[in-house]
Amino acid sequence: MTSCDPLRNPAEFLTALFEEAVRAADPRAVLAEYLPPKPKGRVIVVGAGKAAASMAVAVEDAWSGPIAGLVVTRYDHGLPTRGIEVIEASHPVPDAAGTEAAKRILSLVQGLGPDDLVLCLISGGGSALLALPAPGVALADKKAVTSALLKSGAAIDEMNCVRKHLSAIKGGRLAAAAFPAKVLTLAISDVPGDDPAVIASGPTIADPTTLADARAVLARYGIEPPASIKAALEDPANETPKPGDPRLAKAEMRLISRPLDSLKAAAAFAQKHGLTPIVLGDALEGEARDVGRTLAGIARSVVEHGLPVAAPAVILSGGETTVTVRGKGRGGRNAECLLALGIQLQGLPGVHALCADTDGIDGIESNAGGLWHPDSAAKAKEIGLDLGARLADNDAFAVFEKLGQLVVTGPTRTNVNDFRAILVQHGLVQHGAD
The missing domain is CATH 3.40.50.10180 (Glycerate kinase, MOFRL-like N-terminal domain)
Known part of the structure; x- marks a missing residue:
């Protein structure tokens, strides 16, 4: 097994998956x-x-x-x-x-x-x-x-x-x-x-x-x-x-x-590592937190019903979400999408996620995005982070900074917009069962 084995090292796998998507858009290669x-x-x-x-x-x-x-x-x-x-x-x-x-x-x-x-x-x-x-x-x-x-x-x-x-x-x-x-x-x-x-x-x-x-x-x-x-x-x-x-x-x-080129490269990488990829599309738009909640629902369906694909699987999507700023926190649309997704998952076992901007900068912060794990909510509670309040204040960056789960790449010098990957390691049912 490689160091980015999706079942043993989900954070490393998701980071490598993101790097593969960025590599596919590097102008020096294409x-x-x-x-x-x-x-x-x-x-x-x-x-x-x-x-x-x-x-x-x-x-x-x-x-x-x-x-x-x-x-x-x-x-x-x-x-x-x-x-x-x-x-x-x-x-x-x-x-x-x-x-x-x-x-x-x-x-x-x-x-x-x-x-x-x-x-x-x-x-x-x-x-x-x-x-x-x-x-x-x-x-x-x-x-x-x-x-x-x-x-x-x-x-x-x-x-x-x-x-x-x-x-x-x-x-x-x-x-x-x-x-x-x-x-x-x-x-x-x-x-x-x-x-x-x-x-x-x-x-x-x-x-x-x-x-x-x-x-x-x-x-x-x-x-x-x-x-x-x-x-x-x-x-x-x-x-x-x-x-x-x-x-x-x-x-x-x-x-x-194009964004789709990067999603295809990520899908091929996932297949090589024994996962079934599902590409939801390269043009998902809307409020970042709403997109995050929707993606969480799809991940839950994979876990609980084996639909639209059976685990182990990775759910991929791209596009550009938006953030209507109402709070005073430090954000970024990918961090906000990821935080909303994580809150909606409620610690669902075996589900890990990455949301990041392929240019290496999420909004105006120093990170490309962040990572979410099944124990992230529990860790946040231990250190006194109220995730709902942080989301309401557009303060998602601070959450992942305090959890030590920022994705930091520096400028990638390319840009095919947002990249989102949800790793579902295992489900409750096999494909076709209910």
């Missing part, structure tokens, strides 16, 4: 096959996202000769490169470094000819990192709206709809600025459904949403925008390029990694 032959004309490499630096390294490893360009990634996510400059900026709330990087990227792609190529490297996080406000919009106001949306429980596509219409570079505007050069975007998806227009707010993709849609999102969540934001969302000049715009005719996109 990007090269999606590159075209290096063109004869000029090549400008630009990009943004949590995987931007590792994608830039992959391009330099695959293409010989000098390559110039600029990518922007999150603080502490950089890597050494030869010719492509890497700038670090703030995420999830934008800052001046992101604004400066976006200005330079927009400048780099202008003035190119029809034989030139813009290679655009896009991954999750690019919306905040490419922070170039539309004319008349103050960065401070855009930061305020971003913060409000993050706390509101808005889905990622709703957030990005607003961001596109407050930007001078997102929502297809980067590709429009590069015309008549060819634009090839290589992207790592971190969004449910893998919609190219939503990944990093689609800087090279035509935008089907409208200014009216953006205004409706803010109204839906009761967010009263600052004056500059309100004016921008009412100005027709800030409408994004739409499908069929001739400036986007030479823009192409290739997805190099």
